[in-house]
Amino acid sequence: MNIGVIVFPGSNCDRDVRWATEACLGVPTSFLWHETTDLDGYDAIVIPGGFSYGDYLRCGAIARFAPVLNSLISFVDKGGKVLGICNGFQILTELGILQGALTRNKNLHFICDKANLSIASTKSFWMKNYKKLDSISLPIAHGEGRFQCSSDVLKKLQDDDSVALRYFDNPNGSIDDIAGITNKNGNVLGMMPHPERACDDVLGKIDGKSILSALLS
Amino acid sequence: MSLFKARVFVHLRPSVLDPAGEATRSATKRLGIDGVTQLRIGKSIELEIEAASKEDARSKIEIMSDRLLANPVIEDWTLEFKDEQKSLKN
Numbered sequence: 001m002n003i004g005v006i007v008f009p010g011s012n013c014d015r016d017v018r019w020a021t022e023a024c025l026g027v028p029t030s031f032l033w034h035e036t037t038d039l040d041g042y043d044a045i046v047i048p049g050g051f052s053y054g055d056y057l058r059c060g061a062i063a064r065f066a067p068v069l070n071s072l073i074s075f076v077d078k079g080g081k082v083l084g085i086c087n088g089f090q091i092l093t094e095l096g097i098l099q100g101a102l103t104r105n106k107n108l109h110f111i112c113d114k115a116n117l118s119i120a121s122t123k124s125f126w127m128k129n130y131k132k133l134d135s136i137s138l139p140i141a142h143g144e145g146r147f148q149c150s151s152d153v154l155k156k157l158q159d160d161d162s163v164a165l166r167y168f169d170n171p172n173g174s175i176d177d178i179a180g181i182t183n184k185n186g187n188v189l190g191m192m193p194h195p196e197r198a199c200d201d202v203l204g205k206i207d208g209k210s211i212l213s214a215l216l217s
Numbered sequence: 218m219s220l221f222k223a224r225v226f227v228h229l230r231p232s233v234l235d236p237a238g239e240a241t242r243s244a245t246k247r248l249g250i251d252g253v254t255q256l257r258i259g260k261s262i263e264l265e266i267e268a269a270s271k272e273d274a275r276s277k278i279e280i281m282s283d284r285l286l287a288n289p290v291i292e293d294w295t296l297e298f299k300d301e302q303k304s305l306k307n
Contacts (some may be wrong), residue, residue, distance in 0.1 A: 058288055065285075094288065101290035103229075108236050148233055148291050173234065 001215055003029040004042040006072075006088075008063050013049035013085065013196060020199035020212055021046070027215055034066040044081040044215055045072060047088030049141070049194060059102060059144050060091035069095055081125050081215075082188040086142055089180070089190035098181055098190045099157060100149035106173025110143040114205075115193055116168040117179055121161045124182040126189040129210040136207040138193035140171065140179075145192040147174035147181075160184050165191055218267045221274040222299035227287045228259030262286055263299075271298065 003021050007014045014031060022029040032039070034052075039045065052063035063069070069091070076082055076097055084092040092098040105111060119127060119134040130136075149157070154176060157163050165180035172192075180191030195208025229235050235257045242256035268274035278296055287294040 057286070061285065061288070093290070099290075101288050103233065103291055104236055106234065106236050108240060150290075173236075 001027050001043050002041055003027050003215065004032040004039065004045045005029060006034060006045060006047050006068055007031045008034045008050065008052035008066065010052045010054055011048050011050035011087070013087075013194065016194075017046050017048045017085070017196045020196040020208065021215070024199040024209065025213055025216060032068060034063070034068050037067050037071045039068075039071045039075045039080070042075075042080070044083065045075060047082070047084040047091055048196070049086030049088060052087055052091060055087070058094070059087060060094040063087075063091045064094040073097065076183070076188055079185070079187055083126055083211075084188070084190040085194055085196065086145075086192055089192055090144065092188065092190045097188055098183055099153050099162075100147055100178075100181065102144050102192070103146050103148055104144050105142070105146055105171070110141075111145070111171050112139075112141045113171065114138070115140045115171060115179065117193060118166045118168060120163045120166045121182070123161045124164055124186040124189045126182075126211050126214050127164060128214050135168070136210075137198075137205055138195055138208055139197045140193050142172070142192055145172045145174065147176075147178040147192075149175060157181055162186075164189055165193070218269060219274075220265055220267055221271060222263070222265050223274065223278055224297050224299055225262045225264070225278065225282050225286050225294055226259055226297075227262065227282075227292050227294045228257060230291055230293055233291045274298075 005014050005017050018029045021027045090102045093101050114137050116137050119130040162182050164182050166177040167179050170177045182189050195211040198205045198208035238257040245253040266274050282294045
């Protein structure tokens with residue numbers, strides 16, 4: 001098992017992810033600069049949080065055109081496992097790998113807090129250590145995490161069992177309390193909360209470990 | 218080739234809440250102006266583009282607007298050309 005963590009100019013959770021996967025879980029992890037196009041040899045790719053390319057225009061709008069993401073599309077088509085966290089989730093929606101869009105929090109605040117979450121679906125590879133409706137608590141840190149989509153897309157996400165995580169106490173105005181979704185095949189998960197910040201006992205909660213440890217089994 | 222000046226105005230779809238617009242609207246009351254019932258904030262993008270014709274420029278800007286300048290999931294856009302074209306000397 002090899003994990004690649006994509007690094008854009010402006011990524012700031014790349015090292016946190018590597019700490020979680022390599023130091024806490026023992027999975028070999030390398031950084032992938034955004035200009036690379038070679039994803040051969042990786043079993044899973046993580047797109048970390050941050051402010052890729054400054055998030056000018058819209059979050060993820062410019063990152064979406066990075067060379068590495070062209071390769072990511074074929075990686076996903078071949079069933080490769082992808083986890084997009086926070087800015088990574090925003091990038092996956094801009095890229096069209098995941099549906100919907102993320103926009104300004106309803107209260108306009110940058111929210112840095114803990115969020116209580118419910119596992120809404122275990123369809124995704126990443127959720128295989130959970131049972132449906134399990135409760136977990138993960139850190140959130142975002143200004144643009146309000147998930148939006150049309151009512152048709154929302155119905156499709158619900159019908160396909162693609163809503164992966166819901167907030168108990170919706171912090172940002174997301175439609176249907178959505179905190180994370182998967183693609184139809186379940187190999188791609190995008191989520192606003194940060195599992196990589198909840199993998200080390202020293203930091204308190206370790207609820208994020210179960211998501212990332214899906215890579216071990 | 219000619220140089221065309223254009224403006225693309227990107228705004229949130231009417232169905233998408235614009236909290237920044239709402240916050241600004243509430244400030245109009247504090248300024249003492251009543252009666253502002255709707256205030257929504259968008260982005261204005263001014264650009265110059267070289268193209269063979271206005272139609273060519275329009276089709277390029279349309280692609281840019283759909284794929285880069287706006288996110289059609291939450292945003293709409295409109296395009297206006299600013300003034301007459303300038304011919305480019307090669």
